[in-house]
Structures are given as structure tokens and as C-alpha cells.
Amino acid sequence: MHAVKSEAAILAGTGTDSSLAASLAAAIDPLKQQHGDDHEYNAWRDEHPCILQHFDTFLERVNGKRVAVFLDYDGTLTPIVNNPDNAVLSPQMRDTVRQVAHLFPTAIISGRGRDKVEGFVQLPELFYAGSHGMDIAGPKDDHSNLTPHNFQAAAEFRPMIDQLYHDLCKRLQDIPGASVEHNNFCVSAHFRNCATEHWQQVVVAVNESVAAQQAQLHVTRGRKVLEVRPQVDWDKGRALLHLLEVLGLQQQADVLPIYIGDDKTDEDAFRALQDHTGIGILVSTKAKPTAAAFTVRDPEEVAAFLKMLVQYGTSSGNGWWTHQDACNGWAPAHLRHSSSAPAGLAALADLAPQLLRPVMAPAGQTDVTAAVAAAVLRPAAAAAAAAAAVAGSGGAAAAPAADAAPVAAAAAAD
Numbered sequence: 051m052h053a054v055k056s057e058a059a060i061l062a063g064t065g066t067d068s069s070l071a072a073s074l075a076a077a078i079d080p081l082k083q084q085h086g087d088d089h090e091y092n093a094w095r096d097e098h099p100c101i102l103q104h105f106d107t108f109l110e111r112v113n114g115k116r117v118a119v120f121l122d123y124d125g126t127l128t129p130i131v132n133n134p135d136n137a138v139l140s141p142q143m144r145d146t147v148r149q150v151a152h153l154f155p156t157a158i159i160s161g162r163g164r165d166k167v168e169g170f171v172q173l174p175e176l177f178y179a180g181s182h183g184m185d186i187a188g189p190k191d192d193h194s195n196l197t198p199h200n201f202q203a204a205a206e207f208r209p210m211i212d213q214l215y216h217d218l219c220k221r222l223q224d225i226p227g228a229s230v231e232h233n234n235f236c237v238s239a240h241f242r243n244c245a246t247e248h249w250q251q252v253v254v255a256v257n258e259s260v261a262a263q264q265a266q267l268h269v270t271r272g273r274k275v276l277e278v279r280p281q282v283d284w285d286k287g288r289a290l291l292h293l294l295e296v297l298g299l300q301q302q303a304d305v306l307p308i309y310i311g312d313d314k315t316d317e318d319a320f321r322a323l324q325d326h327t328g329i330g331i332l333v334s335t336k337a338k339p340t341a342a343a344f345t346v347r348d349p350e351e352v353a354a355f356l357k358m359l360v361q362y363g364t365s366s367g368n369g370w371w372t373h374q375d376a377c378n379g380w381a382p383a384h385l386r387h388s389s390s391a392p393a394g395l396a397a398l399a400d401l402a403p404q405l406l407r408p409v410m411a412p413a414g415q416t417d418v419t420a421a422v423a424a425a426v427l428r429p430a431a432a433a434a435a436a437a438a439a440v441a442g443s444g445g446a447a448a449a450p451a452a453d454a455a456p457v458a459a460a461a462a463a464d
């Protein structure tokens with residue numbers, strides 16, 4: 051505990067976010083790392099139910115609404131891996147996200163630099179918000195030109211961030227396992243690959259590096275990473291609301307935004323949704339405070355949920371089918387078959403025509419939600435079985451293999 055106390059003192063001494071000290075202390079505390087107390091976890095899941103097992107409740111809320119989908123990247127669409135450069139998107143997840151984006155306006159909001167996350171995802175039809183939402187761009191047209199949705203909330207900080215990156219590279223170069231990542235309008239200092247006794251050195255180096263610019267920069271903590279960000283009133287929640295606005299979807303009773311994320315910075319988006327009647331879904335294998343209503347355990351369960359969402363999207367319960375207005379930068383699938391439709395979308399329509407065919411209620415059944423629930427869930431028992439199958443198919447228990455191996459949950463609660 052002595053090391054934790056001096057950690058807190060260091061952070062307090064530099065005026066860094068005090069919650070950082072507390073969360074780092076929690077991460078260092080081996081008791082906290084054991085988090086697998088079933089009673090605690092189960093009680094937490096009562097408060098934040100698994101959306102796979104409660105998909106019928108979800109359907110009741112979304113039926114007839116125009117859903118907009120917002121997704122975090124690391125830890126949500128891809129498993130956490132040791133080398134950030136290896137967090138590639140699986141082809142299966144790419145296909146699933148593509149199908150989601152065909153049915154609902156879809157954005158990825160990431161702490162990564164936008165260019166990097168776009169490179170991983172490779173879906174030009176999405177909206178992207180990089181650098182924790184400080185760098186926003188709309189879908190690209192056939193010639194990879196950006197549609198006019200670009201917005202950078204902290205553009206003037208770029209030279210300071212460049213300088214900070216170089217300074218941190220120097221300061222961290224002798225700490226075994228530490229690495230620095232330039233995320234365009236913020237910088238990540240990674241300590242995932244450091245021995246525990248070196249974590250504090252990373253914290254000290256980061257705090258020393260920002261000490262002279264405390265009025266302009268602040269430090270937050272993610273999963274075994276310290277993220278240095280400009281002091282601007284902007285975060286993933288603000289980015290989500292901004293995107294709703296440019297899409298023309300803000301404050302409309304028939305619009306339902308969904309956000310899926312796994313990390314502390316995603317809580318800003320969950321809180322924004324609490325205020326704007328959306329649905330937050332936290333990806334976590336452990337109980338932790340969250341403003342998200344629902345949970346899933348890992349990216350495999352995220353994929354399972356997104357597939358169920360696609361099923362719902364093909365039903366006539368999807369509010370976009372009856373909404374003829376194409377919103378800015380995104381058009382409902384049934385309006386996308388003009389010659390101006392992006393090639394990728396047209397190809398998808400060719401490949402998966404069934405995607406465009408609404409699921410209709412069986413004869414005599416007028417409750418579309420029930421029909422979709424029946425089609426998608428094949429009641430709750432099937433959903434539970436699917437969830438169990440997903441949980442048993444790898445996830446946290448997958449065998450580690452070099453850098454691309456998911457970090458075992460017990461060893462890396464973060």
C-alpha cells in the first residue's frame with residue numbers, strides 16, 4: 051500500500067485528476083484484481099442486465115424508433131491485445147458492422163487517432179470520431195472524399211500534442227515495456243507491457259511531462275493506459291450529441307441512440323444517453339460503476355448483439371423503413387438504390403438481398419415486436435443459450451498467442 055500512497059501523492063502534487071490516483075490504486079490492489087466474486091458480479095448484472103438475455107426488453111424500447119448506433123473500438127469491437135498496433139478488426143466483425151451501418155446510421159467513437167481507427171475498420175460508410183471525439187468525419191463518397199461533417203474540437207492543440215508526444219517518447223524510452231501512441235489530438239502512454247513495479251514510473255513521467263501545461267492538458271486513465279488530452283469541454287458524450295445533431299436526429303422522440311463501450315471514457319457517452327433517452331451498453335467482465343443500462347461481457351457478445359440488432363433492423367419494426375427522409379450523410383437502406391449509392395452499399399445489397407426484406411409478422415400476428423422477438427430470440431431460452439454459446443466459444447479464455455492474444459481477464463482486470 052505504501053507504493054499506492056506515494057502514487058496518489060505524486061498525482062495530487064501535479065494537480066492531475068484525483069480519480070486517476072484512486073483508479074490506479076484500485077488496479078494495483080491485488081484484491082481488486084480478483085474481482086471474480088460471483089455474488090458481487092451477479093448483483094451488478096441485476097442492475098445492468100445482459101442485453102442478449104433481455105433482448106425482448108430492448109425490442110420493446112426500440113420498436114418503431116429510428117435507431118442510431120455508436121460504437122467504441124478497442125475492447126468493444128476488438129479484444130484487448132498487448133500491442134495496440136495489432137488490434138485489427140476481424141472480417142466477421144467488419145461484416146457485422148457493415149450490415150448494421152446499412153440499416154442504421156453508425157459511428158465509431160474512439161480514443162485512437164481517426165486515421166488509425168479508419169484503417170482498422172475499413173468501412174467508408176461509417177461516421178468516425180477519433181481522439182475521444184475531438185476529430186469527427188462523416189462517411190466518404192465513392193472517391194473517398196469526406197462529406198462535409200468534419201469537425202475538430204481541439205485543432206489548435208495539435209502542435210502542443212506533437213511536442214508532448216516527442217517528450218513522452220524520450221521520457222518513457224528507458225522504462226521496459228512502456229510505449230507512446232500519437233492519437234492526433236491526444237497521446238496515450240501505455241503500461242500494459244510493463245512489470246507492475248514500473249507502472250508508477252510511467253505515471254511519474256506522464257505527470258512530469260504535462261506539469262508545465264496543466265492549464266492546457268489533462269490526464270485520464272483507460273485500460274492500462276494514461277491518456278493525455280487537451281483541456282477542452284469535449285468528450286465522447288459531446289461527440290455523440292454532435293453527431294446526432296449533424297444527422298438531424300437530436301431531440302426527436304422517435305430517435306433512439308445506442309452506445310456500446312468498455313472503458314472509463316465511454317461513461318461520458320453513457321451519461322449523455324441517460325440525459326437523451328438512449329441506451330448504453332457496457333462491455334465488461336467485472337462489476338463496476340457505470341451509467342450504462344445494459345451489459346455484455348466481451349467483443350464476441352458485442353458481435354452477437356449487433357447480429358440481433360441487424361435481425362431487428364430487417365423487421366418492419368425498424369423506424370427507418372417508414373421514414374422517407376434521408377438524413378445528412380446517411381440514408382435509410384431502402385433509399386440507397388439510386389445510381390449515387392456508394393459502391394460498397396450497392397454490393398452489400400447484391401450480396402445480401404435478404405437484408406433488405408423486412409421480417410413480417412406471421413399471419414394473424416400483428417405484434418411485430420413479438421414476431422421479431424420470435425424470429426430473433428426464439429424466446430428468451432434461445433437467447434440465453436446463444437449467450438452461453440458465445441461465452442463458451444473463447445472470449446476471455448482464448449489461448450494467448452504472442453501480441454494478438456486477448457489478455458486473460460484475471461491477470462488484466464483492465
Ligand SMILES: O=P(O)(O)OC[C@H]1O[C@H](O[C@H]2O[C@H](CO)[C@@H](O)[C@H](O)[C@H]2O)[C@H](O)[C@@H](O)[C@@H]1O
Pocket residue numbers: 122123124125129130131132133134135137159160161162231233238240242272273274275277313315
Ligand atoms: O476509445 P477506444 O477506442 O477504446 O481507445 C482507447 C485506447 O485504446 C487503445 O488502447 C487499449 O487497447 C490496446 C489494444 O487492445 C491495448 O494494448 C491497451 O492496453 C488498451 O488501453 C489505444 O491503443 C489507445 O491509444 C486508446 O487511447
